[in-house]
Amino acid sequence: MSILVNKNTRLVVQGITGRDGAFHAQKMKAYGTQVVAGVSPGKGGQVFEGIPIFNTVREAREATGANASVIFVPAPFAADAILEASFAGVELVVTITEGVPVRDMIRVMPLARQNGTRLIGPNCPGLITPGECLIGILPGNIFKQGPVGLMSRSGTLTYEVVNMLTENNLGQTTCIGIGGDPVAGLYYRDLLQMFEEDPETKGVVLIGEIGGDAEEQAARFIKENLTKPVVAFIAGQTAPPGKRMGHAGAIISSGSGTAEEKIKAFNAAGVPVAGEPSQIPGLLRSLL
Amino acid sequence: MKIHEYQARDLFRQYGIPVPDAVLCHTVEEVEARVPDDGQLRVVKAQVHAGGRGKAGGVKLARSKAEAVENARRILGMDIKGYTVEKVLIGNAVDIDKEFYVGLINDRNSKSVVLMVSAEGGVEIEEVARVSPEKILKVPIDPLTGLMEWEAREIALKLFPDIRHARVAASIFLKLYRLYLDTDSSLAEINPLVVTQQGEIMAIDGKMNFDDNALYRQSGILSMREVTEDEQKEIDAHARGLSYIKLDGSIGCMVNGAGLAMATMDMIKLYGGEPANFLDIGGSSNPQKVIDAMEILLSDKNVKAVMINIFGGITRCDDVARGLISALDQIRTGIPIVVRLSGTNAREGLELLRSTGLPTVATMGEAARMAIELSRK
Numbered sequence: 187m188s189i190l191v192n193k194n195t196r197l198v199v200q201g202i203t204g205r206d207g208a209f210h211a212q213k214m215k216a217y218g219t220q221v222v223a224g225v226s227p228g229k230g231g232q233v234f235e236g237i238p239i240f241n242t243v244r245e246a247r248e249a250t251g252a253n254a255s256v257i258f259v260p261a262p263f264a265a266d267a268i269l270e271a272s273f274a275g276v277e278l279v280v281t282i283t284e285g286v287p288v289r290d291m292i293r294v295m296p297l298a299r300q301n302g303t304r305l306i307g308p309n310c311p312g313l314i315t316p317g318e319c320l321i322g323i324l325p326g327n328i329f330k331q332g333p334v335g336l337m338s339r340s341g342t343l344t345y346e347v348v349n350m351l352t353e354n355n356l357g358q359t360t361c362i363g364i365g366g367d368p369v370a371g372l373y374y375r376d377l378l379q380m381f382e383e384d385p386e387t388k389g390v391v392l393i394g395e396i397g398g399d400a401e402e403q404a405a406r407f408i409k410e411n412l413t414k415p416v417v418a419f420i421a422g423q424t425a426p427p428g429k430r431m432g433h434a435g436a437i438i439s440s441g442s443g444t445a446e447e448k449i450k451a452f453n454a455a456g457v458p459v460a461g462e463p464s465q466i467p468g469l470l471r472s473l474l
Numbered sequence: 475m476k477i478h479e480y481q482a483r484d485l486f487r488q489y490g491i492p493v494p495d496a497v498l499c500h501t502v503e504e505v506e507a508r509v510p511d512d513g514q515l516r517v518v519k520a521q522v523h524a525g526g527r528g529k530a531g532g533v534k535l536a537r538s539k540a541e542a543v544e545n546a547r548r549i550l551g552m553d554i555k556g557y558t559v560e561k562v563l564i565g566n567a568v569d570i571d572k573e574f575y576v577g578l579i580n581d582r583n584s585k586s587v588v589l590m591v592s593a594e595g596g597v598e599i600e601e602v603a604r605v606s607p608e609k610i611l612k613v614p615i616d617p618l619t620g621l622m623e624w625e626a627r628e629i630a631l632k633l634f635p636d637i638r639h640a641r642v643a644a645s646i647f648l649k650l651y652r653l654y655l656d657t658d659s660s661l662a663e664i665n666p667l668v669v670t671q672q673g674e675i676m677a678i679d680g681k682m683n684f685d686d687n688a689l690y691r692q693s694g695i696l697s698m699r700e701v702t703e704d705e706q707k708e709i710d711a712h713a714r715g716l717s718y719i720k721l722d723g724s725i726g727c728m729v730n731g732a733g734l735a736m737a738t739m740d741m742i743k744l745y746g747g748e749p750a751n752f753l754d755i756g757g758s759s760n761p762q763k764v765i766d767a768m769e770i771l772l773s774d775k776n777v778k779a780v781m782i783n784i785f786g787g788i789t790r791c792d793d794v795a796r797g798l799i800s801a802l803d804q805i806r807t808g809i810p811i812v813v814r815l816s817g818t819n820a821r822e823g824l825e826l827l828r829s830t831g832l833p834t835v836a837t838m839g840e841a842a843r844m845a846i847e848l849s850r851k
Contacts, residue, residue, distance in 0.1 A: 213788075261687065287688035288580050289658050292617045295585040325787035325818055340733020345787045345817060346838070366732060368582045395733055398582045421736035424721075424743045425752070432717040432732025432754040434687060435582070442600075445740075462741055464839060 187386040188315035188360045189335070189377070190278060190304070191254065195319045198223040198243060198252035198276065200259055200267045202234055206282070207258035210323050211237060214256075217326040219319045222250040243274040254278040256312065256321050264308060265290035272303040280321050281307035281365075288434075291369040298371075305371025309434065311341040311363035322363065332357015334470065335381035337374060338393035339366050339433065343421060347393060347463050354467035359387045366433025368397070374404035382412050389415045389474050391466060392457075394448055396422035397436045401448040409455035415473035418452045419460045420445045475684045477698045478521040480563045482662075482680035489653045491646050491664070492676040496565030505546040505564065511539040515567040518545040519679075523700075524555040525598070532559060535567065557702065568676065573666035574633055575599050575610075576647065578654045580661075580685070584614040587654065589621065589647060593633055595666035621651040634669075642675045643667070657695050658688030707770065714766045716755055723748025725845050726777040726809075728767050730755050730784050730794075738783045741838055747846035750777045761797035768801045772809060779849035780811040781841050791815040791823030799830060810848040814841035 201207035202224025223246035230241035240246040255271040264283040286308040312322010316329040338344040394401040423445040427438040520532030536542035573595035581588040626644035634640040661683040711718035729735035739749040
C-alpha cells in the first residue's frame with residue numbers, strides 16, 4: 187500500500203515536448219511509471235520515446251485512461267494547464283513548474299475543488315511510491331520501499347533526508363514534495379490523514395520550513411488525530427525576517443512564520459524535532 | 475516586491491480611493507520651492523521600505539513652511555533600519571475623527587484573498603493581531619465571484635454604523651480589491667483609513683507588496699522598483715538563475731535547492747559559525763552558474779571560508795565538480811573552500827576534485843565544522 191499513486195497510476199505529461207518535460211518523461215518511464223500519454227498542443231499524433239502525444243488532455247484521457255497528470259509547462263501557462271487537466275477529469279495533478287503567479291493559483295483552487303481534482307504543487311519536485319510510481323523530478327535511485335511516509339516543502343533537502351533514511355534501512359511508502367509556494371494543493375494535514383489511514387505506513391517524517399503556519403496546524407492535527415509517530419525537521423532557523431529564501435513561501439512576515447514558533451508547536455504536540463537532518467533516522471527508529 | 479507609500483498613494487488615486495494632497499520631495503531645496511507658506515498643518519514622512527518609521531523619528535508634524543523645511547532637513551539622509559531616507563512625502567494633515575484598518579492579503583490557509591478590517595486603525599496591525607485578534611474581521615473572498623458589492627457593504631456596516639459612511643467605505647474596499655487583482659499584489663493596506671471631522675473618508679497611509687512571480691506581466695509595477703545596493707545584488711543574482719540573500723556572517727555557502735540551503739545555514743550556526751549568505755544555485759550543474767555563484771560569494775568581503783554543499787539528485791555530482799574546476803580556474807582566491815558532494819555520481823565527482831587539492835567531505839555536518847575551523851585560521 188501507499189498513498190495517492192501506485193503501480194496502477196496512468197500518467198499524462200503536460201508539456202512533454204519541452205526540455206524538462208521530455209527529459210523527465212523518459213526518467214519517469216525508465217523508473218517504471220506508466221507514462222501513457224503526453225500533451226503538447228499542435229503536436230498531437232506524434233510519438234515521443236514510445237509515448238503517444240495528444241493536442242489536449244481530454245483526448246489523452248479518453249484514449250489512454252490517464253488518471254494523473256504532471257505539468258512542466260512554463261509559469262505563465264501553468265494554471266491553465268492545471269485547469270485543462272482538472273476539467274478533463276484527471277484525478278491527481280502534480281505541478282512541477284516554478285514561478286506560477288499566486289493570483290493564478292487562487293483562481294484554480296475552487297474550480298479544482300468543484301471537479302474533485304487533487305492538486306500537488308506548484309513549485310514542487312513531485313511524489314514517489316518507491317518501486318511503483320515516480321511522478322516529477324525526484325531522483326528515483328535514492329528511494330526504497332519501506333514503512334516511512336514523508337512530506338516536505340523542499341526538494342534537495344528531501345533527497346538528503348531520504349538518502350539518510352534509505353542508508354539506515356528505513357524505506358518509504360510514499361514521499362511527497364508539496365512545494366515551496368504560499369498557495370499550493372495538498373498540504374500537511376491532508377497527507378497526514380492519508381498516511382494515518384494507510385496500513386503500510388508505520389511512521390511519518392514531516393519536513394517544514396519558515397513562512398506561514400501550516401506546520402503549527404499540522405502539529406495540532408497530529409496531536410488530535412494521529413496514532414502513528416511523526417518526526418519533524420524545520421529549515422530556516424537562521425533566516426532573516428522579511429526576506430524570501432528562494433521559495434516564494436519561505437518568508438518570515440512581521441514576526442510570524444519563524445522556525446522557533448514551529449518547533450515550539452511540534453514540541454507542544456509531542457512531536458520530536460530533529461536539530462539537524464542526520465538525527466531524523468535515529469529519532470524515527472526509536473519511535474517505530 | 476515592495477513600493478513606497480507615495481507610490482501606493484498614486485495607485486490609490488488612480489483607482490479613485492481618496493487621499494489627502496501631498497508633495498514628494500528629494501531635497502530640502504525642493505521642499506522650500508514646493509511647499510506653500512499658507513499656515514496649513516502638514517506631515518513630513520520618510521519614504522523607506524521599512525516599518526516602524528514613526529518610532530524611528532521618520533514622521534513629523536509641521537505647523538508652518540519653516541517647520542516643514544526643518545523637519546525635511548532632519549529626516550532626509552536619516553538611517554531607518556538600514557535604509558537611508560532619500561525622499562519625504564509632505565502631505566496635508568486632516569482632522570481625524572476615527573481611524574480604521576483595511577487590508578488585503580493572499581491567505582495560505584483559505585487559498586484565497588482575504589479582506590481584513592478593524593476599528594483599531596493607525597497602529598501596527600500585527601500588534602492588534604497579537605494582543606486582540608478578535609478586533610480584526612477577516613473575510614475570505616470567493617475567487618469565483620470576487621468581492622461583491624453587497625458583501626463589501628455588509629462588511630463596511632460592521633465598522634461604520636452611518637450608512638453614508640458605510641457606502642463610501644464599501645466603494646473603497648471594492649476599489650482596493652480591483653487594484654489588488656489588477657496589479658498581482660500580495661499585500662495592500664490602508665492604515666489608517668480615516669473619517670475626518672468634516673465627515674470625509676480617506677486613505678492617510680498605504681502599503682503595497684507585489685507577487686514576484688507575476689512581475690513578468692506587471693511592467694508598470696516593475697518600473698516602480700527601487701532597490702538598495704544589497705537588494706541589487708540579489709536581483710542580479712536572480713537574473714543569473716541564482717537565489718542570493720546577503721547575511722552578516724563569515725561562512726559563505728553555495729547549495730543546490732532552497733530548503734537544503736536554509737538547512738545548511740542552520741547547520742553552520744548550530745556548529746558555532748555564522749552564515750554569510752543564502753545561496754541556491756538551483757537544479758543545474760551548468761559551470762557558468764557555479765562561476766557566477768563563486769563571484770557573488772567572494773565579492774562579500776566578510777567571507778572567510780566557503781562551504782559548498784551539493785546533494786546530487788537529477789543534478790550529477792561529477793557535472794558539478796567539472797563546473798567547480800572551471801570556476802576555480804577562472805577565479806583565483808586565497809579563501810579556503812570545503813566541498814561536500816553526495817548523491818548521484820558523488821564518487822566520480824570527488825575523484826575529479828582530487829586534482830584541485832580542495833578538502834572534500836561526505837556529510838553536511840563535517841563540511842560545516844571544517845569550514846568554521848578554516849575560517850578562524
